[in-house]
Amino acid sequence: MDIFYPLQLLADWLTYNVFNIAPKTLLAGAVDFFINDTIKIFILLSVIIFFVSIVRSYLPPEKIRKVLSHKNKYTGNIVASLLGIITPFCSCSAIPLFLGFVQAGVPLGVTFSFLVASPMINEVALVMLLGLFGWKIALIYIFSGLIISILSGIIIGKMKLENLVEPFVYQNKINGNVDLPKMTRKERIIYARDYTLDILKRVWLYVIIGIGVGAWIHGYVPADFLAQYAGSGKWYAVPLAVLIGIPLYSNAAGVIPLVSALTEKGVSMGTTLAFMMSVTGLSLPEFMILKKVMKTKLIIIFASIVGIGIIFTGYLFNFILR
């Protein structure tokens, strides 16, 4: 049985009995959808982010670096991508992470695997996918994201692009063996609670607006409305979706509910996946900030490899999930 079934009952009750909206009308459909999804997403956000934060308190970037500097190339890429999942990412943490990894001797390719996975597979995006698309699509998203970050890192490592990193980066060597203060169990719980509240504070409005507009689309836009423009038969749908996704990074929480509603109206699943990966994995502010530590050429190479990976994933799942 669906564990969210009681929520559906609650949403039905609120819609039909409390708000007194006549069943089987467009308005009823939209309101019911909005109540159900909003409550579900907020429950998932609180539970999953709290849990991930607890795990993360055991694996801060400083410890991850220690692990990565002992791994050989390919295992390094895999481990870096896996660890990227639990590490949150904001454009303000990109520089310290990059310098801290590279200067402590983590290979450039492995560092890039981490830099790709960390924003692309983030907990907010995962919750939204899980809540709105179900666990299968969420898993497909994680696995595709992992493969893209592992391969991008391996390719960048093979291309030997160290000369495209700003010279000062390699002039400073640091000791990566720092002992961080230990946290007590109580401190971990406080950390996780504060982090969860912080994220909720940051995304709640986007989530509500996103689900609100999504509910409207769900109720009022005819099914298959977009199929003729963005169905799986349209070759340009995937690259276009990726381009539109690049400037939308900070709004992932609001974009995903919107996209979820569009999927019902004929946008194919591969295109949807590619769009979401582009929103989270390719971020304009991050590129701007990385200019401080690397040449523009390296940023373009990095963005192109990830972009091509995402487009390929989009076509692949348009083909498989038809």
Added chain:
Amino acid sequence: MIIQVLGSGCPTCKKLFELTKQAVGELGLETDVEYITDIQEIVKMGVMSTPVLAIDGKPVIAGSLPDIKKIKETIKEAIK
């Protein structure tokens, strides 16, 4: 004793700086609190998660914003 707060200039980092200054004042210590935003300096100390509270060059709190009680305890611990 040197007390430093290191951060990338994010709001949380500034908050830690303010709290630390307040903690030092309340403890009656004769020392200034330094605020460092040079990312290379932060990375050199071995940490990547900001904000950082460092005492005599050693990070004692990293990656989270503690309350003032915890900051005072940490400083007192370091003086011993």
